[in-house]
Amino acid sequence: MHMFDAEKHMLGGNGIVGAQIPVATGVAFAEMYRKKVLGEKNSGCTFCFFGDGAVHQGAFHESLNMASVWNLPAVYVVENNQYGMGTAVSRVSAVTDFDVKAVGYAMSGTQLNGMDFLDVYEGFRAAAKEAIENERPTLIDCKTYRYKGHSISDPAKYRTKDELESFKARDPITLLQGRMHEAGMITDDEYREIDQRVKDKVQESVDFAESSDEPALDTMYEDIYVD
Numbered sequence: 001m002h003m004f005d006a007e008k009h010m011l012g013g014n015g016i017v018g019a020q021i022p023v024a025t026g027v028a029f030a031e032m033y034r035k036k037v038l039g040e041k042n043s044g045c046t047f048c049f050f051g052d053g054a055v056h057q058g059a060f061h062e063s064l065n066m067a068s069v070w071n072l073p074a075v076y077v078v079e080n081n082q083y084g085m086g087t088a089v090s091r092v093s094a095v096t097d098f099d100v101k102a103v104g105y106a107m108s109g110t111q112l113n114g115m116d117f118l119d120v121y122e123g124f125r126a127a128a129k130e131a132i133e134n135e136r137p138t139l140i141d142c143k144t145y146r147y148k149g150h151s152i153s154d155p156a157k158y159r160t161k162d163e164l165e166s167f168k169a170r171d172p173i174t175l176l177q178g179r180m181h182e183a184g185m186i187t188d189d190e191y192r193e194i195d196q197r198v199k200d201k202v203q204e205s206v207d208f209a210e211s212s213d214e215p216a217l218d219t220m221y222e223d224i225y226v227d
Ligand SMILES: Cc1ncc(C[n+]2csc(CCOP(=O)(O)OP(=O)(O)O)c2C)c(N)n1
Pocket: 015, 016, 017, 050, 051, 052, 053, 054, 081, 083, 084, 085, 146, 150
């Protein structure tokens, strides 16, 4: 959640649900300001990702309003996996398709099949174009699913096994593999080799984490304030 890499323009996750939305809006504002006011050559846009649980935070609405008023190059993506921490979105939200909220802020709203790599790729590309060329923000409702509970303390009893299995049958990786296989872009052996390589990398990382020394107590304050 707290991984961050300024050099790669990855401004991290956030422990406070929805708090990344105004941060991303600020970054998009900076992009607009550098281009329009300072006259810098700049073809950037900002992608901001958050869960369906974040949409009812006030910060979401304030940010989208500002982004539209100021013509910010921002793309807001709801990773709509249909569950918050322990509740189905339909139990806590008046609407379950969030692209409709774009209407209230006079920006484009689209819905994507978040289980389909190519749909997401094309949809994100169009939104980036809208941000960079037309200088307008977009809201995307990206329909997806969460196989596990929210955390280890969530036994995910709020859904049926059948529902879970129906989404697993449409797994994004399997779907992409099938398409690439059909197009003659990948063989079964190549797929298995990639799959194994990734599994090994994950296991290596887990082993590294588990065998590393506990960090010293004073590292608790590292990287919190600029020196
Ligand atoms: C402001 C705030 N309220 C409550 C929490 C506790 N909390 C952490 S994640 C979460 C649910 C998030 O749901 P969603 O955004 O849909 O994300 P998902 O885990 O489904 O990807 C909650 C309530 C928090 N971190 N911040």
